[in-house]
Amino acid sequence: MAPRHARALARLGPAALGLLLGALALGPALGPGYVLRYDMVFVPDPPLVLGSGGSGGFPRAVPSDQVVALLSLALPADVVQKALLLGIFVLAASGAAALLPGDRPAARLAAAAFYAWNAYLAQRLLLGQWALLLGFAGLPWAVRAAARGPTTRRGAVRLAAALVPAAVGGFQATLVTAITVLPVAALSGRPRALRAGVPVTALLVAVLSLPWLVPALGSRAVTDPAGVEAFAARADGPFGTLGSLLSLGGVWNAEAEVPGQGSWSVAAVRLVLSLVALAGFAVFARAAVAGERRFARGPAVAAVVGLGVAAVVGLGVAGLGAFAPGVLKGLIGWWPGFGPFRDGQLFIAPLVLCQALGFAYAADRLGRIGFAAAAVPVLVLPTFALGAFGRLAAVDYPDEWRRVQAVVNADPAPGALVSLPWGAHRAFAWNGGRVILDPATKMFARPVLWDDTLMVERRAGGVIRVAAEAPRARRIGALIRDGRGPLTAAFVREEVRFVLIAQKNENEFSSRFPGVRPILRAGELLLLRL
Known part of the structure; x- marks a missing residue:
C-alpha cells in the first residue's frame, strides 16, 4: 500500500468503519420512527425541562434529556436519536x-472494530443506555487528552472538550470516565505535572458534572441497599x-444479552479473544514503558499504564456486588451516594479499551494480514447485527400520544401528572411488545410522577424489590396501593393536575376519582384533569 493511501486509511478509516458497524448493528432501527427499548425512550417534540423534572428522584436523565430537547428544536426527535446512536459508533471507533500511531493503519482499524463491536456496548445498547454509551464512546478521547497533560491552558481546554460526551451522558458516564482519566492524568508529563494533573482533571470533571450534581445533592432521593443484589x-x-x-x-439483566451469546461455542470464542487481547495489552504496556518507538509514542506510557490501573479498579468495582455484596450494602447504608456503584458491570469500560488496544497490538x-483482524470482533459476536436480530426496531407513536401531549403541554396551570397504572415500565403492542420506560415520563413540560420501584428476578428464583427513590413517588404509591377510597383530594394536596390512565385499566381507577370527568379519551389513553 502506498504511504499516502496508508496515511489516509489510518486517518479516515476508523471513523468510516465505525459508521459501517453502527449501520450494521442498528439495522432496522435506522428506519422511520423511534427506537424504544428499556431506558431508551425518545419522544416527539420533547419539552425542555430543567433539572430532574421535579419528581424528586435521582436525576438519571440529566442533562441528556435537555440536550435531546435542544437538538430537537432543529431536527425531528427521531432523526436526533439516530444521529446520536450512529455517532456513538463513529466516536468510539475513531477514538480508540x-x-x-498514525502510521499503523491495521492496528488502528483493529482497535476501532474491537471498541465499537463488543458485548459491553451491545448489552448496554439493549438496555437502552445510550447516554452511558455516549460517555463510553468519548472515553478514548478523554484518555488521549489526559495523557497529553491537562496542566497547560491548551491541555485543559483539550481535556474539557474531550469530557463533553461524558458530561452530556450524565452521572453514569461521568463516573466511569473519571475513574479512567484520573490515573492517566496522574502519570502524564514530568513530576511537577504529575502533582498538578489530578487536581486539574478532577476540577474539570466536577465542573462539567454540575448539571446533574446540583439536582442530585438537592434531591431527597434514597437508595435501597436491596439494589446491590x-x-x-x-x-x-x-x-x-x-x-x-x-x-x-456480565450485565445484570438477562434481556440485555445478545441472542446466543451464552452458548458454549460463542462464549468460549469471546473469552479466548479477550485473553488474547489482554495478553497483547500486557506486551503493549511493556513496550510503552520500555520506550519502543515502533508502536508506543508520545503520551503512550501515561495512557497505557493509567488505563491498566483504571481497568483493575473498574474490574474490582464490577466484582464488588457479585462477590462482596455486604461491603457495598454497608457503604450505601452509610451514604446513598454510593448507589451508582450497584450496577458494577458498567465500570469495566476501561477494560474494554485496554482489550481494544491489546487486540490492535x-x-x-x-503484518499485512493484520487488516483482516478488523472483521474478528463481528465474527465473534455476529448476532449483534441487524438490531440484535430484531430486538431493536423503529416504530412511531400512535396519534393519541401526541394528542395527550398537546393538551397537557398547552395547560398553563401548574401541577404534576401521575401516570397509571402505577409502574415504571410498559409493553405496547405497537412497539412489538418490547419493554420500555413509560413514555409519559418524557413527554410533558411539567413534573411527571411515576413508580420508580424496580422488580428484578433473582437468579435462583423469586423477585427482588428495589424500593422507589423519590419521596413524592413513595407517597403517591402508598395512596394508590391502599386500594380504598377516593384519590382526588389526596392528589390535589400533592399538587397533581393531570392523571393519565391506560384505558384497559379504567375500571380499576374510575371509582377512585369521583366527580372528575375525562377531558380526553383517545385510543389506549384516558386523561383526567383535577
Missing part, C-alpha cells in the same frame, strides 16, 4: 484508533461471573 454482575455464559466480565459481558504484529 486515535490512541495509536439486583444489579450485581451476573454470569451470562458457562464461565461464571468472572469469565463473563473478562469477556466484557496483536493485529499489528501480523
Whole structure:
C-alpha cells in the first residue's frame, strides 16, 4: 500500500468503519420512527425541562434529556436519536484508533472494530443506555487528552472538550470516565505535572458534572441497599461471573444479552479473544514503558499504564456486588451516594479499551494480514447485527400520544401528572411488545410522577424489590396501593393536575376519582384533569 493511501486509511478509516458497524448493528432501527427499548425512550417534540423534572428522584436523565430537547428544536426527535446512536459508533471507533500511531493503519482499524463491536456496548445498547454509551464512546478521547497533560491552558481546554460526551451522558458516564482519566492524568508529563494533573482533571470533571450534581445533592432521593443484589454482575455464559466480565459481558439483566451469546461455542470464542487481547495489552504496556518507538509514542506510557490501573479498579468495582455484596450494602447504608456503584458491570469500560488496544497490538504484529483482524470482533459476536436480530426496531407513536401531549403541554396551570397504572415500565403492542420506560415520563413540560420501584428476578428464583427513590413517588404509591377510597383530594394536596390512565385499566381507577370527568379519551389513553 502506498504511504499516502496508508496515511489516509489510518486517518479516515476508523471513523468510516465505525459508521459501517453502527449501520450494521442498528439495522432496522435506522428506519422511520423511534427506537424504544428499556431506558431508551425518545419522544416527539420533547419539552425542555430543567433539572430532574421535579419528581424528586435521582436525576438519571440529566442533562441528556435537555440536550435531546435542544437538538430537537432543529431536527425531528427521531432523526436526533439516530444521529446520536450512529455517532456513538463513529466516536468510539475513531477514538480508540486515535490512541495509536498514525502510521499503523491495521492496528488502528483493529482497535476501532474491537471498541465499537463488543458485548459491553451491545448489552448496554439493549438496555437502552445510550447516554452511558455516549460517555463510553468519548472515553478514548478523554484518555488521549489526559495523557497529553491537562496542566497547560491548551491541555485543559483539550481535556474539557474531550469530557463533553461524558458530561452530556450524565452521572453514569461521568463516573466511569473519571475513574479512567484520573490515573492517566496522574502519570502524564514530568513530576511537577504529575502533582498538578489530578487536581486539574478532577476540577474539570466536577465542573462539567454540575448539571446533574446540583439536582442530585438537592434531591431527597434514597437508595435501597436491596439494589446491590439486583444489579450485581451476573454470569451470562458457562464461565461464571468472572469469565463473563473478562469477556466484557456480565450485565445484570438477562434481556440485555445478545441472542446466543451464552452458548458454549460463542462464549468460549469471546473469552479466548479477550485473553488474547489482554495478553497483547500486557506486551503493549511493556513496550510503552520500555520506550519502543515502533508502536508506543508520545503520551503512550501515561495512557497505557493509567488505563491498566483504571481497568483493575473498574474490574474490582464490577466484582464488588457479585462477590462482596455486604461491603457495598454497608457503604450505601452509610451514604446513598454510593448507589451508582450497584450496577458494577458498567465500570469495566476501561477494560474494554485496554482489550481494544491489546487486540490492535496483536493485529499489528501480523503484518499485512493484520487488516483482516478488523472483521474478528463481528465474527465473534455476529448476532449483534441487524438490531440484535430484531430486538431493536423503529416504530412511531400512535396519534393519541401526541394528542395527550398537546393538551397537557398547552395547560398553563401548574401541577404534576401521575401516570397509571402505577409502574415504571410498559409493553405496547405497537412497539412489538418490547419493554420500555413509560413514555409519559418524557413527554410533558411539567413534573411527571411515576413508580420508580424496580422488580428484578433473582437468579435462583423469586423477585427482588428495589424500593422507589423519590419521596413524592413513595407517597403517591402508598395512596394508590391502599386500594380504598377516593384519590382526588389526596392528589390535589400533592399538587397533581393531570392523571393519565391506560384505558384497559379504567375500571380499576374510575371509582377512585369521583366527580372528575375525562377531558380526553383517545385510543389506549384516558386523561383526567383535577
